[in-house]
Amino acid sequence: PLVLGIETSCDETGIGIVRGRTLLSNTIASSMDEHARYGGVVPEVAARAHLEALQPAIEAALAEAQVSLADLDAIAVTSGPGLAGALMVGVGAAKGLAVSLNKPLYAVNHLVGHIAADIVTPESDPLEYPTIALLVSGGHTSLLHVRDLTTDVELLGETIDDAAGEAFDKVARLLSLPYPGGPEIDRAAVGGDPKAIRFPRGLSKGTDMAKHRYDFSFSGLKTAVARWVERAEAEGVPVPVADVAASFREAVVDVLVTKALAACADRGVPRLLLGGGVIANRRLREVALERAAAAGVTVRIPPLSLCTDNGAMIAALAADLIASGRRPSTLAFGADSTLPVTEIQVAERTED
Ligand code: ATP
Numbered sequence: 052p053l054v055l056g057i058e059t060s061c062d063e064t065g066i067g068i069v070r071g072r073t074l075l076s077n078t079i080a081s082s083m084d085e086h087a088r089y090g091g092v093v094p095e096v097a098a099r100a101h102l103e104a105l106q107p108a109i110e111a112a113l114a115e116a117q118v119s120l121a122d123l124d125a126i127a128v129t130s131g132p133g134l135a136g137a138l139m140v141g142v143g144a145a146k147g148l149a150v151s152l153n154k155p156l157y158a159v160n161h162l163v164g165h166i167a168a169d170i171v172t173p174e175s176d177p178l179e180y181p182t183i184a185l186l187v188s189g190g191h192t193s194l195l196h197v198r199d200l201t202t203d204v205e206l207l208g209e210t211i212d213d214a215a216g217e218a219f220d221k222v223a224r225l226l227s228l229p230y231p232g233g234p235e236i237d238r239a240a241v242g243g244d245p246k247a248i249r250f251p252r253g254l255s256k257g258t259d260m261a262k263h264r265y266d267f268s269f270s271g272l273k274t275a276v277a278r279w280v281e282r283a284e285a286e287g288v289p290v291p292v293a294d295v296a297a298s299f300r301e302a303v304v305d306v307l308v309t310k311a312l313a314a315c316a317d318r319g320v321p322r323l324l325l326g327g328g329v330i331a332n333r334r335l336r337e338v339a340l341e342r343a344a345a346a347g348v349t350v351r352i353p354p355l356s357l358c359t360d361n362g363a364m365i366a367a368l369a370a371d372l373i374a375s376g377r378r379p380s381t382l383a384f385g386a387d388s389t390l391p392v393t394e395i396q397v398a399e400r401t402e403d
Pocket residue numbers: 060061062063133187188189190191215216217219220231232233234237327328329330331332333358359360
């Protein structure tokens with residue numbers, strides 16, 4: 052099926068068009084620059100930016116795919132999780148399109164969309180099940196057991212406070228680096244010693260690890276960096292930014308990879324899928340590949356353009372739902388900012 056996907060859960064207005072699993076176009080407009088001076092995404096600003104960007108993005112995606120609205124077999128949209136106001140703009144637009152064009156509508160889960168990024172061809176060969184998936188972005192840090200993309204996604208654990216990308220953004224701010232902080236810390240860490248400072252690995256030891264085997268916590272790490280920087284400043288010594296950045300990054304990467312591979316071992320699943328914007332981190336990819344190889348685990352990483360928020364992954368997920376015989380969604384759904392990952396599609400029609 053020819054599917055147009057709409058993604059507006061955070062600060063990217065993503066419109067993607069796929070035919071089955073084949074990518075035809077993937078247009079992304081980001082309001083990231085508008086959030087830069089606040090050091091993080093401002094929900095109202097993001098929602099307004101989606102409103103302005105949607106129409107041109109849809110036109111650009113159609114033009115690039117060389118199809119017209121009438122050609123579409125279905126519309127797909129992110130229903131949640133994400134920022135309520137931002138989601139609402141996409142949901143409203145998708146409903147409007149579906150009703151006016153009289154096309155079926157599929158309301159889907161954003162996080163499962165991140166997994167679907169891996170089925171978009173020609174970049175990848177078929178995704179094999181089951182797989183453990185680690186999704187790391189500015190808003191999420193989730194560890195999933197995926198038995199089937201369209202029917203069976205289990206949440207193993209997630210962050211209990213900050214998301215990994217959020218931690219990068221906050222620590223960058225502490226080091227007076229611009230937003231978004233992830234790429235800045237990656238750059239600042241070049242030449243730094245990752246072992247210079249032993250920052251805490253959240254929920255990784257003793258009873259914490261026993262209780263939160265697959266959960267993450269990054270707020271303690273952020274506080275530890277803040278204390279370290281404060282102490283250096285109080286003592287009047289220049290902050291060794293490269294060492295702090297490298298040591299912080301190492302702590303984040305260490306926990307992410309350790310817990311993901313623990314899930315692979317516990318569940319007897321020799322496959323790990325990585326997704327989300329933080330996968331752009333070079334050290335994370337390096338450590339994941341190294342340690343997974345040693346553990347006999349195969350790692351899959353979608354192209355980075357599909358790892359950050361985009362509409363193609365939403366369209367591809369809907370195309371797979373259609374291929375597996377799922378009915379479209381009714382209009383009885385809205386933006387669900389806390390949609391659980393187990394709800395792959397929302398408001399599926401119960402009869403034809
Ligand atoms: P969502 O959580 O809904 O996916 P998002 O827009 O916050 O939304 P992404 O766009 O997928 O998420 O990713 C952005 C995040 O990724 C930011 O927090 C950014 O700092 C982080 N990031 C980007 N590049 C890197 C990098 N090289 N290293 C670490 N973090 C990075």
